[in-house]
Amino acid sequence: MGLCVQCGTRSNPCRCKVVGPTLGFVAMVVTAVVEWPVGAVVYIFKHAKGRRIMGHPATVVYPKVSRCIPI
Template sequence: MSVPCCVECGTSQNPCRCKFVGPTLALVAFAIVAIIEWPLGALIYPFSRMRGRRMMANPVEVVYPCVKRAIPF
């Protein structure tokens, strides 16, 4: 079993110009939120399309970027 890890090189947020912890934690947070919100969004979609779309897009548009930016390493 492999551990998911993400590396972002070329960033200017820290002296070594490489991020490992932020993107990796963002990937884990994305997966946890997606497991919860995607099925709920699919259930809500037939009744309220815009709310269902927003709910299914939340992990990609809000959670991943927010966690990735919060941790500069």
């Protein structure tokens, strides 16, 4: 497992984040394992809704978890 590093942030004095982006990535992967198959089935009937479900881990889960942890 690798580390995700985000530099240039103003949320801490070091201006780099490691823990937040890494946990955000893990949360995104766990969520994607559940939501992508569900989104694929929904996509068959409703394209826009299926796309929104499959994009949820990257557009909502990762940013929220990454922002919550400032280090």
